[in-house]
Amino acid sequence: xxxxxxxxxxxxxxxxxxxxxxxxxxxxxxxxxxxxxxxxxxxxxxxxxxxxxxxxxxxxxxxxxxxxxxxxxxxxxxxxxxxxxxxxxxxxxxxxxxxxxxxxxxxxxxxxxxxxxxxxxxxxxxxxxxxxxxxxxxxxxxxxxxxxxxxxxxxxxxxxxxxxxxxxxxxxxxxxxxxxxxxxxxxxxxxxxx
Numbered sequence: 001x002x003x004x005x006x007x008x009x010x011x012x013x014x015x016x017x018x019x020x021x022x023x024x025x026x027x028x029x030x031x032x033x034x035x036x037x038x039x040x041x042x043x044x045x046x047x048x049x050x051x052x053x054x055x056x057x058x059x060x061x062x063x064x065x066x067x068x069x070x071x072x073x074x075x076x077x078x079x080x081x082x083x084x085x086x087x088x089x090x091x092x093x094x095x096x097x098x099x100x101x102x103x104x105x106x107x108x109x110x111x112x113x114x115x116x117x118x119x120x121x122x123x124x125x126x127x128x129x130x131x132x133x134x135x136x137x138x139x140x141x142x143x144x145x146x147x148x149x150x151x152x153x154x155x156x157x158x159x160x161x162x163x164x165x166x167x168x169x170x171x172x173x174x175x176x177x178x179x180x181x182x183x184x185x186x187x188x189x190x191x192x193x194x
Contacts, residue, residue: 015053018043022060023107031061031115061111062121069094070129070161074136074154083137087157088185095178102173109169126162130154160184 021042025034036057040050054060073090077083112122134154135145143150164184168177 011053014043014045014049018045018050018053019060020104022057023104026061026111027107031057031111031118058118058121061108061115061118062125068129070158071132071136074133074140077137077140083141083153084157084185084189088182088189091161091181091185092178095181105177106169106173109165113166113169126158130158133158156188157185160188 018039022034022039025038025042034057036047036050039057039060040047043050069091070087072094073087076090076093077086078089081089112118130151131154134147134151137143137150137154138145138147141150161181161184164180165177167184168175168180
């Protein structure tokens with residue numbers, strides 16, 4: 001694996017700066033009242049630069065959400081391991097590599113789950129994540145792309161992930177996110193017995 005070049009590092013730094021400043025503004029004055037111009041000004045970039053990195057203000061929160069970690073976890077599934085066991089192990093490994101500040105992630109998660117403008121976009125993102133996870137699994141398991149059982153598994157795994165994420169945010173990150181994820185995935189792995 002090659003390390004990112006100078007240009008990629010600068011782009012990642014600019015993206016992170018825009019997002020961090022936006023989240024700070026959202027925390028101070030709310031999501032709706034905060035404008036793209038205010039975000040760009042706080043980040044020290046032009047509005048056109050903002051739009052090179054984020055299609056909309058909503059994308060800034062939802063597209064940087066952690067659902068892609070589920071797809072990465074599915075891609076990392078070890079051979080010969082039951083999918084739920086593999087997903088559970090892989091998602092915890094992916095999370096251990098993330099360096100996003102906890103408070104930024106908490107705020108973004110709360111916004112994605114509570115702001116009306118973001119909830120609908122989050123649901124679209126969830127469906128896309130489910131389809132991506134199902135796509136990875138059907139290819140890996142040699143199943144048909146429209147396999148109902150694989151689609152159901154992907155929906156359950158992404159749902160468990162979302163439940164863990166929301167519980168973590170609701171409880172203000174009282175415990176590490178990995179604890180919530182491990183518990184939710186363990187419940188799924190045990191067969192959802194109540």
